[in-house]
Amino acid sequence: MDVKHYYNPHGEEILDEKIYGGNPTGFVDFNKSKYRWDSNIYDLMNANTWFPSEVNTSTEKKNFDKLSPNEQSIYKMTFAQLSFNDSAQEEYLSDFRSLASNRLVKSTITLQMMQEVNHSKSYAVLLDACGNSDEVFNLYKYDDMLNQKNQKIAEQFARHIEGGSADKMLLSAMASVNLEGIYFLLGFSYIYLLGDKVPGARDMIKFIARDELNTHLPLFANIFKTIQKENKIQTSTIDSAYTMIEEAVQIELEYGKYLLQQFPIMGTTEELMERTVYNYANDRLKKIGLRPIFKQSETTYLQKLVTKHQEMNEVKSNFFESNVSNYAKSSIDLNDF
Template sequence: MNRKHIYNPGSNETLSERRIFGGNPHGILNFTQAKYQWALKLWDMMEANTWFPKEVDTTKDVVDYNRNLTDPEKRMYDLVWSQLISMDSFQTNNLADNINPYITAPEINAILVRQAYEEANHSKSYAVMVEAICDNTDLIYEMEKHDEILRRKNAYISSVYEELAGEVTDEKILLAMFANQILEGLYFYAGFTAIYALARAGKMLGSAQMIRFIQRDEITHLLLFQNMINSTRKERPDLFTQALEERVIEMFKAAGALEIEWGKYITQNQIMGFTDEIIEEYIHYLIDDRLNAVGFKKIYNAHHPIKWVDDFSKFNDQKTNFFEGNVTNYSKGSLSFDDF
């Protein structure tokens, strides 16, 4: 598969012929003509959710970090930021270098550009938090050089992206969509929940608010890739073979094992409300939910063990359901795992 042309005036591709990938786009972005209406709705939601790190007051978090966090909590807090910094750094580059050049629907190209901006905005928010709160800024950003577990996690995630790059095929670009679904819908969640667990104890409330903003963005990113996968299933059912399903299941299992290991490592079973058993059940629940959203059967039949997390992640009671094609209200949209 070749990278799409930036400008392709010889294209006669009609709207009905447009494809997620493998199409022949003209190169002009026209928001008045879009095949994938869910992409336009998602754009509006992302635009309405625009936020900036300076909106979050972290003044009290500085006091909590220095006076009120236990040593295990402080260790966990530092490790969470190190890992989240890595994920958003990977994704900012991955979207531009490995995904968008091969997507041939202009409205989805626009969404991916918007997502890349949001990933960079998350990186800015981490810089604000780390600089204002943590003891050693340089250590947070270079933690993988000193921490074997973090380095192993980052190495695995980046190796999957590198494997799916290189010579791009139809199957590879589809698997890359699944890899992005996993990153957006799984790898962030032990870290998110760790911060919410501190907030539940009345600590680091500014940090939890920053995570709410970030998680709300990640929900839209997850919806993007799930919709891309489901649209591709309609356009290219020939790609959804038994072999592909087995490969995807193995990807999810490997990612789940990695995230469970990470969650247990950062908490060391010393964080109230976020025990080793809960971490494993929660990640299995998320895997089932993500698989089910793209047409695969659940593999764990796990139950949501910490529904209080959903309350911490919500801004209000607004709901979205992209798979039914409805957006009830997307002004500073809410987060709910029921929305998938």
């Protein structure tokens, strides 16, 4: 890496820095935000800061032991998969960040990386309290479908991460839109279905879901739209973005249906899962400025569960004095388009 990478006094003005390409000078100045959404999302991420120790996990083992065998399996298989998502996301973000030029966007990604690590820590704290940490973290070795889902997510992350063009960077961003916006969602709703039976897991997921859906997804949706706006992106690249979200829907439904077939629990059907994932995928496409392509249906019970817990979390967050600022900041504009 040459010296200019760190300090480039003849580089461009901060307000001219694009996400892809260009010649950044090397300063982070939060008073000069080219996009506004970057510093808004940074502030909201900071306001939402939480620690696993804020969640009461003292009765998790007792509660887990009272679950039915199917519910216990859903619990373990869900955390086995979600914990992979966060581990992979941290590593991916570090690689994606190196493709970007705009320093404020990079700084926001840095904070996101910290939050993904915090999520990994929270799974460890929860599963340790539950007494099955080793078992859950090792499930990928014994379950083919779990292993396959992880493998496919990893493959999407790796596909365009070498960069080298705005088109490749755009598709790399798409992998993250899929992760934040699709691969977590059935997992979140399973834990919410167990709900009051495992309040430790439920509350931990509420915090994680708030980070993923309120800040990480908007960050990558804005990154996607901005790369598209700032560069001449080929039609075939947009076609590839559609293909990637179609794959994501398939990956999410494959694992979801597998869990349901193996461990049926109350209130879920394959059809409900399909409608839920299609609706989410359409919403994500709209968020990145593309046309929805999946069959749209009424908001489903699982979506409502996720939304309800998001809203409860907004109220709950007031309980933690340090996070009172959430209220003030949750209404800020995260989208300049």
